[in-house]
Amino acid sequence: MDRKKHRIMMVSDFFYPNFGGVENHIYYLSQCLLKLGHKVVVVTHAYGNRSGVRYMTCGLKVYYVPWRPFVMQNSFPTLFPSLPIIRTILIRERITVVHGHQAFSTLCHEALMHSRTMGYRVVFTDHSLYGFSDAGSIHMNKVLQFTLADVSQAICVSHTSKENTVLRSGLPPEKVFVIPNVVDTAMFKPAVVQPSRSEIVIVVISRLVYRKGADLLVEVIPDVCRLHPNVRFIVGGDGPKRVWLEEMREKHSLQDRVEMLGAVPHTQVRSVLISGHIFLNSSLTEAFCIAILEAASCGLLTVSTRVGGVPEVLPDDMIILAEPDPGDMVLAIERAISMLPKVDPQVMHHWMRELYNWHDVAKRTEIVYDHALKCPNQNLLERVSRYLYCGVWAGKLFFLVMIVDFLFWRLLELWQPAEDIEEMPDLTLPHISNKETLQETK
Known part of the structure; x- marks a missing residue:
């Protein structure tokens, strides 16, 4: 029909x-x-x-x-x-x-x-x-x-x-x-060579504002670094709360374990994600959170606050939920670290490609x-x-x-x-297969 x-x-x-x-x-x-x-x-x-x-x-x-x-x-x-x-x-x-x-x-x-x-x-x-x-x-x-x-x-x-x-x-x-x-899974693919797990890298890419839980990060990051000497954080994003994170890094002498990237262009998000093992989302409110899909498509295990529509995004074996409380988030990160050996980024990406298109x-x-x-x-x-x-x-x-x-x-x-008012003629283009990858024009 x-x-x-x-x-x-x-x-x-x-x-x-x-x-x-x-x-x-x-x-x-x-x-x-x-x-x-x-x-x-x-x-x-x-x-x-x-x-x-x-x-x-x-x-x-x-x-x-x-x-x-x-x-x-x-x-x-x-x-x-x-x-x-x-x-x-x-x-x-x-x-x-x-x-x-x-x-x-x-x-x-x-x-x-x-x-x-x-x-x-x-x-x-x-x-x-x-x-x-x-x-x-x-x-x-x-x-x-x-x-x-x-x-x-x-x-x-x-x-x-x-x-x-x-x-x-x-x-x-x-x-x-x-x-x-x-998420466009064709743009967010896992790395061909996975990063070594001798050092666990936790990635945060978010606007550094109150609604995105930047205040939680200030308390969570020092505790995780104290409990796990082999954990390093990469924080991408900018906002009024960035100065708080930089002060936290100075106060706890974590300059070599917390890398602050500043604002990350969307075209470079994948390159940041594939350098890590765990994606951390600390939002206090979210309708859905597209960043979680991008991270999962790149094969990262996600730790997120249990807020808004986040529990609907991924199955339990791909995301660990925590209350928006520093102590509970630290426990969730520890659980994620213990689950890393069982995570297969390619399987995760394939699942995302099938479910979200x-x-x-x-x-x-x-x-x-x-x-x-x-x-x-x-x-x-x-x-x-x-x-x-x-x-x-x-x-x-x-x-x-x-x-x-x-x-x-x-x-x-x-x-x-x-x-x-003159009506515009429709632009006629040759048929394009649904299997072709969308190309972004800026």
Whole structure:
């Protein structure tokens, strides 16, 4: 049976040339959807002098709209002024499904809002976990509640992430699918010659911030070095907590046993991973943790804190979980050291290649798009009335915002009818086998 071909617009503030889990997810998912015969365009903000339309591998079209990042790679929230350009892209590319990524992305929220105003089906993927008590999380959860009030379908990267998103947004659980993150195993292969086990090397690659458990590392590393003279640490990453680790290294005279690499480019992550035996993740909160998949694909045994969606990532023989407590983490590392003789990096890599692959994720995402298109059409009053349930005062404000957005859209329709916007012809490329390795274009 022929599959329905979708025309998808991926939207997020986070995309190449910036690097991160969300950026990689959008790129590889888009590449696989193209290979399945769908049309995909990406919309993000400008990065430096990268503005306008660019093409990437397999004809992936990227709109770098001329907005500059405001804070943490996010564009400045404009609310209504972004409607004209979003509308133009939707009409030019004849989009059928709009797919927004990351709750922290301003552009994602605005694009989903405008798309629903125009009657498009929208899908949202949440890549992170948020709390409920601090001021930042409270405000972000209210924004998410507004965005998802009229979303067609949603995707989370783990069951823990799904529970978190449902609680934060009030979205019906039956609208939320769970599709895990994936690593490109072709980029993360074990070393041909394994490092000697006469010296045990523990690798840490992470942003050195509180949320990633940098404070735990300050206490764990000296204790492990004291108990095991043949253990050495390699720490890759940068952040405000880096100075704490450097002070710890000086205080305990561990300069020759703790190597600080600073920020590690994504293209060099594998070379750092294959120099070690154990990968240590000390995060205090994680929706999924793609770094664990990269380490496991390189054949490293993982020690991680038991938080968020981490317990769902790997089987028990590939990961050792510990409570986010220094003492428990030290015990977990000792257990990992004793398990090293039984670890076969090639077997681990083969298992990762079979279980986690982007083509499987693309096919599962394709099903979500099919469900989104089957959602019944509703009139304006039925759709905007959903926003009244977002709170006593916030609900009325959200309702007013959507009414103004609808009136602005109708004004644009009068000023520049859709028929006056030139539709772009589809780029036709020769068929590419699904077995070919994806090549990243930066």
